[in-house]
Amino acid sequence: MKSISIKKMLCTACGSCETICPWCAITMIHGIANIDLDKCTLCGVCLDACQTGAIEICNVRPSSLDSSAFQDVWVFAEQKNGVVQSVTYELLGEGRKLANALKVSLCAVLLGHEIKSQVQVLIARGADRVFLVEHPGLAFFQDEPYAKVLIDLLQRYKPTIFLCGATAIGRSLAPRVATIIDAGLTADCTGLEVDPETGGLLQTRPTFGGNVMATIICPNHRPQMATVRPKVMKEAVADFGRQGELIVEQVAEALLLSRTQRLRFETESETTVNLSEANIIVAGGRGLQTPENFQLIRELAEVLGAGVGASRAAVDAGWIAYSHQVGQTGKTVCPKIYIACGISGQIQHLAGMSSSDMIIAINKDEEAPIFRVADYGLVGDLFEILPLLTREFRKLLKS
Amino acid sequence: MHFIVCIKQVPDTSEIKIDPETNSLIREGVTAMVNPFDMYAIEEALRLREAMGGLVTVMTMGPLQAETALREAMAMGADQGILLSDPAFAGSDTWATSYTLSMALRRIGDYSLILCGKQAADGDTAQVGPGIAAHMDLPQITFVRQIERISPTGIVAARMLDDGSEILESSLPCVLTVVKEINTPRLPTLKNILEAKKKEVLHWTARDLDCDFKRLGRTGSLTRVLKIFSPPMRCQGQTWTGETKEMIQALMEKVSEAIFSAKSK
The missing domain is CATH 3.40.50.1220 (TPP-binding domain)
Structure with missing residues (x-):
């Protein structure tokens, strides 16, 4: 867990953090910046704005886990060119089993631009709730903005499990997210199960070049994150009669800043399937x-x-x-x-x-x-x- | 420019077996080597130094024996090695490993580019590279297949995604993870092997890093290995020899249905 604090000796109450905070969480009180921790999402925008280095985000790990604060099962809906990829349906299929075992909701998080049409598909495939973040800056995958937007959502909604496909995108994105939010992450899982005794996620994966299988747990930290090997889990079957809830999230421009820019994309020259x-x-x-x-x-x-x-x-x-x-x-x-x-x-x-x-x-x-x-x-x-x-x-x- | 390559000494995974009695890994007698993907990272750093000038530092976290891996990289031409070794580091998962490496990078301070192999051949997680980038709050370019150009302030690199190649521009410093396609690693020359023996390997322990001890090793790890086991054996298959036509007919009888349903999806 992270926490934010003001170093009182350094704060000059210049107000630049107050102006830039996308969440209106900072006010000047008695000549010192004051952060409303209920509004703050720890996005870190104020750190860059502060000229005197008076704002600090540091890690505070909880000594024991209050797992009741963490509820749902989330899956990352990977999309390319506005179309949700089939690995997402596999995650929804597997996520449904886990959500049922835990008696919680299954949610999908979809980032992109003008992709609202895909929400219905995610609901049909089993999502009880879809978190939709639309912005031109999220049209295609970019490590930094995608990570920042997901971190913001995960910290506010606190799922207990968060699954991504073990695709090139998933394996680039998930470790960046997990590292920042202190979440345990298991790569390239081929088996997932809820431990009936602890309610924790049992994550099984091949290791040592496939010569050994290992089951990994994450006892004291949430969410429990895993990337899941494509084509291993069964796709959730689509049922367009299903009802689900859409939650549209606004994105703060500050979260979209990226030090890496796509110059071009060259599609694989062989016309075959990837x-x-x-x-x-x-x-x-x-x-x-x-x-x-x-x-x-x-x-x-x-x-x-x-x-x-x-x-x-x-x-x-x-x-x-x-x-x-x-x-x-x-x-x-x-x-x-x-x-x-x-x-x-x-x-x-x-x-x-x-x-x-x-x-x-x-x-x-x-x-x-x-x-x-x-x-x-x-x-x-x-x-x-x-x-x-x-x-x-x-x-x-x-x- | 200062190029830092984070490498790992791994066992030859083809020799790894599970002891059926104790259900633990048999590590005795298993050859140790530099992780294959890291060889491409070392080579790329050497090429960048040849083009741009500067320094190549190789760094690893591991037991004292891991110095061999650093020496190997120095025999290829790396200028110096840093070995992070401390009982406090033992049992690190990828979170704690990338934390420790990032703390060492902070101590080094003047890096321009950090290179890692895409993943390690033993764990296959591919998480430490992006983990370092996250801990250091640096941009990352994963799965790099080619560096198109580089200057002291920026880099243009192509990375391999599932459906093609993405060409990205990033500011420096930045973390790269590289794939095999990027180059062919050189063999160490006799001259370099002899010179490598004279080069310095720094030994840093936890006390040399300005770090939070609670975040190191087993204590700092967020994941635990609950159990390990041998993968299920594949059933004994059926093999045909003889006339091509007959073999194909026999195969078609067995697989037609499976092919049909896999194709129709």
């Missing part, structure tokens, strides 16, 4: 032998509407961009179906894909370790197998 969102991934490795042969992977992926993945060997050989690399030094993915073609399955690669629902492996070496994790394995020449398989799948999906 890996973290893909239900099916077709991945190629050293066994493809040449960059041209990667076309076989792309063709199969296209038929299946799949994302294209690659082993480190294929990326290091320059056959495909790094953004497609799956494994320890690349991305961790969890699709419904992972098709590994010409990938031997070194442990670093397995670390990035072994939690996929179904693994299909094609490799000429019967001893390749990929077959030890594969549900179905084809031992043979992939140059013969892939075109035939692509044809069969095309037939299947046309019918």
